[in-house]
Amino acid sequence: MHSRGEGIRERLGAAFEGLVLFESTPGGALQRVTSDTLSLADFILPLKDVKTLIELGTGTGALALIAARSDKELRVTGVELHSGAAVCAVANVRSNSLTSRVEIIEQDWRSLYERFPKGSVDLVVSNPPYVKKGTGRISPDLHRAVARHESAGTLRELVELAAYLAGEHGRVAFVYPVGRFCELLGEVQRVGLRLLRLAFVYTERKADVQEDPFLFLVEFGSCGGFKVDVPVFI
Numbered sequence: 001m002h003s004r005g006e007g008i009r010e011r012l013g014a015a016f017e018g019l020v021l022f023e024s025t026p027g028g029a030l031q032r033v034t035s036d037t038l039s040l041a042d043f044i045l046p047l048k049d050v051k052t053l054i055e056l057g058t059g060t061g062a063l064a065l066i067a068a069r070s071d072k073e074l075r076v077t078g079v080e081l082h083s084g085a086a087v088c089a090v091a092n093v094r095s096n097s098l099t100s101r102v103e104i105i106e107q108d109w110r111s112l113y114e115r116f117p118k119g120s121v122d123l124v125v126s127n128p129p130y131v132k133k134g135t136g137r138i139s140p141d142l143h144r145a146v147a148r149h150e151s152a153g154t155l156r157e158l159v160e161l162a163a164y165l166a167g168e169h170g171r172v173a174f175v176y177p178v179g180r181f182c183e184l185l186g187e188v189q190r191v192g193l194r195l196l197r198l199a200f201v202y203t204e205r206k207a208d209v210q211e212d213p214f215l216f217l218v219e220f221g222s223c224g225g226f227k228v229d230v231p232v233f234i
Contacts, residue, residue: 015070020095033062035234040175043217056126061089119167163191171221199229
């Protein structure tokens with residue numbers, strides 16, 4: 001993780017270079033790869049002691065594909081509720097010749113308890129909806145509503161599932177808005193996990209301007225020490 005000079009795409013290197021991504025669903029909605037997703041990919045790479053990875057809310061599958069391209073032994077599962085986005089992600093997996101190692105599941109991630117045993121995943125990642133349930137204006141577009149609001153799963157439910165999938169030996173990594181840092185920390189502690197790594201994300205540095213971070217990247221698990229990474233500028 002670096003705070004200086006080079007952009008996220010450059011830092012991701014070969015894992016991102018040449019990646020083929022379709023960003024339009026069959027219904028015509030755009031599934032753009034955001035800087036949030038790329039920041040999370042940069043945060044988790046290089047992978048260490050990770051043989052299985054699951055992404056909750058995979059969208060186009062960009063992060064899942066970047067992770068798979070970074071490690072030829074890695075097996076990845078991307079879970080997506082929105083059918084159009086799932087179709088787009090499947091097309092991207094095929095276009096990048098990764099069908100043998102990347103699986104896209106069209107499913108509500110809240111029902112994954114029936115599909116995966118506890119502790120069956122080495123790393124759980126997610127760039128979840130940022131707007132808390134019951135707050136903010138909900139878009140009339142179903143896809144945008146699901147992508148931006150917790151209409152298909154709350155932060156508490158997400159943390160509970162991530163802790164279940166990771167078990168005692170796995171880890172979890174999220175990107176989230178700074179305004180919900182304390183809430184996320186409380187949920188992590190409630191399920192018996194601890195903060196392992198933290199990095200704050202800022203907009204591109206400007207001379208003589210001190211800005212507050214707007215996102216944070218976090219990793220948590222059941223054991224290990226705590227580390228604060230250098231700031232990220234996007």
